[in-house]
Amino acid sequence: MQRYCELCGKLIPQERLDALPQTRRCVDCARENGSDIDTRRAEIGMDLDTYRDLLRAVRS
Numbered sequence: 712m713q714r715y716c717e718l719c720g721k722l723i724p725q726e727r728l729d730a731l732p733q734t735r736r737c738v739d740c741a742r743e744n745g746s747d748i749d750t751r752r753a754e755i756g757m758d759l760d761t762y763r764d765l766l767r768a769v770r771s
């Protein structure tokens with residue numbers, strides 16, 4: 712399966728798709744514009760502070 716970056720139109724490397732199947736941006740565009748991380752945060756369904764508290768609770 713091949714996917715092209717939504718911003719620059721370049722082919723997204725297969726290794727990146729393996730690591731981040733949902734990504735729509737190549738490494739360079741994700742680094743410059745963000746995206747993958749923001750998408751994931753939205754999928755978590757809670758704000759970041761709540762998420763941090765949860766992680767802290769799990770670790771302790």
Ligand SMILES: [Zn+2]
Binds near residue numbers: 720721739
């Ligand atoms: Zn790109």
